[in-house]
Amino acid sequence: MEIKRKTGVSWMVFLLSLLIVFFIGYMITSITERKMEAKYAHKPMVEIKNLEPRNEEWGKVFPREFESYYKTAETSFKSKYNGNAMIDMLEVDPRLVVLWAGYGFSKDYNQGRGHVYAVKDIRNTLRTGGPTGPKTGPMPSTCWTCKSPDVPRLISEIGVPTFYTGKWASKGAEIVNPIGCANCHDENTMNLTITQPALIEAFKRQGKDITKASHNDMRTLVCAQCHVEYYFNKHLPDKEGIPYLTFPWDYGTTLEDMETYYDKNHHVDWVHKLSKAPMLKAQHPGYEMWKAGIHGRRGVSCADCHMPYKTEGGQKFTDHHIQSPLNNVANSCQVCHREETDELVRNVYDNQDRIIKNRDKLEELIVRAHVEAKKCWDVGATEQQMKDILYGIRIGQWRWDIAAASHGGSFHAPVETGRIIAKGIDITQETRIKLAKLLIELGYDKEVSYPNIKTKADAQKFIGMPVEKLVAEKNKFLEEIVPQWKKEAEERESKY
Numbered sequence: 001m002e003i004k005r006k007t008g009v010s011w012m013v014f015l016l017s018l019l020i021v022f023f024i025g026y027m028i029t030s031i032t033e034r035k036m037e038a039k040y041a042h043k044p045m046v047e048i049k050n051l052e053p054r055n056e057e058w059g060k061v062f063p064r065e066f067e068s069y070y071k072t073a074e075t076s077f078k079s080k081y082n083g084n085a086m087i088d089m090l091e092v093d094p095r096l097v098v099l100w101a102g103y104g105f106s107k108d109y110n111q112g113r114g115h116v117y118a119v120k121d122i123r124n125t126l127r128t129g130g131p132t133g134p135k136t137g138p139m140p141s142t143c144w145t146c147k148s149p150d151v152p153r154l155i156s157e158i159g160v161p162t163f164y165t166g167k168w169a170s171k172g173a174e175i176v177n178p179i180g181c182a183n184c185h186d187e188n189t190m191n192l193t194i195t196q197p198a199l200i201e202a203f204k205r206q207g208k209d210i211t212k213a214s215h216n217d218m219r220t221l222v223c224a225q226c227h228v229e230y231y232f233n234k235h236l237p238d239k240e241g242i243p244y245l246t247f248p249w250d251y252g253t254t255l256e257d258m259e260t261y262y263d264k265n266h267h268v269d270w271v272h273k274l275s276k277a278p279m280l281k282a283q284h285p286g287y288e289m290w291k292a293g294i295h296g297r298r299g300v301s302c303a304d305c306h307m308p309y310k311t312e313g314g315q316k317f318t319d320h321h322i323q324s325p326l327n328n329v330a331n332s333c334q335v336c337h338r339e340e341t342d343e344l345v346r347n348v349y350d351n352q353d354r355i356i357k358n359r360d361k362l363e364e365l366i367v368r369a370h371v372e373a374k375k376c377w378d379v380g381a382t383e384q385q386m387k388d389i390l391y392g393i394r395i396g397q398w399r400w401d402i403a404a405a406s407h408g409g410s411f412h413a414p415v416e417t418g419r420i421i422a423k424g425i426d427i428t429q430e431t432r433i434k435l436a437k438l439l440i441e442l443g444y445d446k447e448v449s450y451p452n453i454k455t456k457a458d459a460q461k462f463i464g465m466p467v468e469k470l471v472a473e474k475n476k477f478l479e480e481i482v483p484q485w486k487k488e489a490e491e492r493e494s495k496y
Contacts, residue, residue: 048187051156053149054493055180062181062190064312069180069320072114077327080349081356084323086121087111090456095363097459098370098451099397102273103281104139106463107470112407115179115322118147123482126470128168139168140243145196146226148175149182152195160197164232164242169481173488184222192218196225202247219301220287227286227302227407229258231267253288255402255420259395273463275373276386277393282401289406293413305332348411355403355410358421362400365428369393372435372448379442389438392431399424 046060059066075085089109090096100106108126122128122143129138142164145151154174155163163171186193194200194210199221203210213221232243248261259280261267268278290296295305303318308331310319325332326348329341337344373389399420403409409417439445453459460467 049496050187051149051153051182052187053153053177053180053182054496055149055177058181058185058187064315064317065181065320068310069322070116071321072116072323075113077324079324079326081352082111082324084114084327085111086113088456090459093363094453094456094459095367097456097465098274098367098453098463099363099400100281101370101463103270103279105281106460106465107467118179119175119177122147123172124474124478126474129470129473129477140164140232141166141168141171142232142243142245143168144171144175145198145245147179148177149180149195150175150177152182155197161239161242161244164244172481173485173492176486176489176493183225192222194221194225196245198230198245198247199225199228202249205250216299216301219303220290220296223302223306224287227284229283229285229288229402231262231269231283233265233267235265253291255288255399258288259398272370272393275370275390275393276377277370277373277390277397279394280398280401282398282405285402285406286408286412289402289409289416290412292416293411295412300336304335308332308335351414352410355414355417355421358418358425359400359403362396362421362424362428365425365432366393366397366400367453368448368450369396369428369432369435371451372432372439375444375448376435376438376442379439379444381438381442385438389431389434392427392434396424396428396431399427 046057048058048061052058055066055069072084075083077084087110089111090106096109097106100109104127110121110125113121127139128143151163154171183195184192192215200210210221228247230245230247233246234241234243236242236244236246248258248267251257251260262280267280269281270279271277272279290302305325306322307318307320308328309316310331311317319328319331321328326345329344333344334341339347370393373386373393376386376389403417403421403424406412406417439448451459451462453462457467
């Protein structure tokens with residue numbers, strides 16, 4: 001028995017030794033292969049030219065990043081309120097048409113798709129109109145700024161003021177490649193870099209040097225080139241009349257800071273068609289709202305959540321499939337948070353539910369204020385009588401718009417977003433009380449009825465918008481002008 005026991009132990013030791021040797025051999029082989037792959041993974045197949053706008057050229061050197069970036073073409077993800085598919089937001093919420101009466105967004109406003117669609121979607125939207133010639137169109141060239149890596153190339157060639165000069169369609173044949181590598185990376189070092197002059201200039205006016213930013217800061221600042229509040233300043237010294245892209249951060253990045261900047265500069269984005277209020281239109285202040293939230297305060301960058309690291313074949317790289325963290329909870333949220341996916345998603349939805357409920361109430365109040373202001377004008381109100389009322393409408397809707405346009409404000413900064421909406425409700429209710437008193441003073445003691453705007457078509461009819469004409473002009477533009485742009489672009493790129 002003793003001999004058999006010793007023989008069994010010997011066999012076990014022998015087999016265990018074989019397993020250990022096999023495992024060590026496997027690990028050595030795997031490590032060697034991964035080291036070799038790491039050595040040659042980014043061996044350049046081509047030289048990337050200065051400000052190269054074609055993402056495909058960068059993809060020859062960085063195939064993983066390139067392949068993941070083009071996943072932004074996917075449109076299958078849908079969260080409770082948003083997603084990556086195109087949604088007609090005016091159809092979803094016809095009140096928006098009235099809030100933006102007299103402004104381009106009342107024509108057409110769709111939920112944004114992935115970055116790969118940037119050029120295509122700006123060509124297709126009714127907001128850019130339907131020019132009958134390549135040099136015309138209602139919007140300025142400045143509107144192209146955040147849509148393409150062709151922008152840094154063109155700015156380098158013709159200069160910033162010249163790029164901003166002229167109509168949107170005048171640059172159409174030059175802007176053909178969708179948002180990509182050259183917008184955020186230096187082609188020599190591959191370091192993150194700032195290519196948009198407006199961000200550099202905004203930091204400079206604050207006494208800050210953006211070139212001193214840390215790598216972690218840059219993982220947010222490259223996004224802050226575009227996902228910010230901005231306006232077109234036509235009154236800069238030596239640039240009078242040029243719609244120069246400007247960030248209103250001279251006093252800070254809070255809502256009140258930017259409001260102070262706009263008021264001191266007497267800036268008006270448009271005069272509302274119904275109320276005649278001098279309005280502000282928030283763009284997409286994602287960076288400003290991120291700064292106001294807990295993630296921003298603790299140094300969690302945009303890329304940490306929207307472009308988390310991933311590993312393939314021994315290579316760790318940034319996933320360029322820029323998307324909602326809710327579609328990638330494991331790599332985005334659960335790197336830091338221990339809760340289960342369902343709980344994390346539910347927490348986001350709970351915040352969104354509360355904020356959107358109040359935001360919808362503010363929308364209704366502002367619509368009523370615009371309609372009631374129009375009634376005041378109709379029954380003989382004077383500019384002096386309306387002055388404070390119109391300012392109340394301006395700053396009430398500005399608060400609604402900051403909350404609505406920040407694209408994720410209820411996640412990035414739910415406390416701040418809730419505060420902004422609550423203050424907007426207070427301001428708008430006080431404004432409506434002033435409107436009611438003025439109507440009585442003017443001899444109108446009836447209730448001003450709420451408009452019948454159950455659909456986008458209803459709302460556009462209510463504000464007197466000639467939608468059929470706009471659509472016909474856009475279709476003509478897409479059929480006649482865009483093919484011409486594409487031909488010119490192909491001829492230019494074939495010379496590279």
